[in-house]
Amino acid sequence: MKETYRRRADAFEAKIMAVRPDQWNNPSPCAKWTARDVVQHIVDMHGAMLNPLGRQLSPSGAEPLERFRSARADVEAVLDDPELAGQECDTPSGRMTAAQHVDQVVSADLPLHGWDLAKATGQDATIDPVDVERGWGSMSSIPAEMMEKFRIPGAFGPGVEVFGPEVKVAGDASAQDRLLGFIGRDPNWVMKTRG
Incomplete structure (x- = not known):
């Protein structure tokens, strides 16, 4: 789990680093979000992983890369501590360890929102086939009634x-x-130029 998170976080961080300063306000495939909002959502989700452990995100700079790196370090500190990683907590999907929660939520989000960020900023939007296969396996196994709730x-x-x-x-x-x-994205989404 820890290694999977790190691999995905590395890929997401590389996409952040490739964003030009003039691209942060570009629209993304998430209708209400800009490229900056996509990164902020990922940062916020890192914070959500810490909340059940009574922790919060560390203060960080204002730029997306600084914010992501700081949030990532906070989550990696949990994953690197066997006691914290193994601590059970209540989540919307039931009781699980902190490491499982990270794996099922923010780690799984990184490739998908990496696609959003890549599409918003003209980068290669190919998701690692390993992550596609794992994502499809986990998404398609969600019971229909739970998936319906996830869409509300x-x-x-x-x-x-x-x-x-x-x-x-x-x-x-x-x-x-x-x-x-399946998760509600148009695979053929193309950023409309402002004009």
């Missing part, structure tokens, strides 16, 4: 949207496109 805006708190309505894709669509459609 605000079901897990004000302003919290887990998944959008499913986007239908062609029967011969790639595994990545099927995964993206």
Whole structure:
């Protein structure tokens, strides 16, 4: 779990580093979010992983890269501490260890929101096939009634949207496109130029 998180965090951090200063306000495939908002969401989710342990994110700078690196360090400190990583906590998906919670939520989010950030800023949006396969396996095993709840805006708190309505894709669509459609992304999303 720890190694998977680090690999995904490395990939997400590389995407942040490749964003030009003039791209942070670009729209993203998440309708209400800019590229900056995508990174802030990931930072906020790192904080959500710490809350059940009675911890908070450390203070950090204002820039997206600084904020992500600081949040990442906070979560890695938990994953590196066997006692903290093994501590059980209550989550919206039930009781699990802190390490499992990180693995199932923020770690799993990194490749998907990495796609959002890449699409918003003109980067390669290919998701690691290992992450696509694992993501599809976990998403498609979510019971229908739970998935329905995940698609309701605000079901897990004000302003919290887990998944959008499913986007239908062609029967011969790639595994990545099927995964993206399932979680409510249009795999063919293209940033519209302002004009």
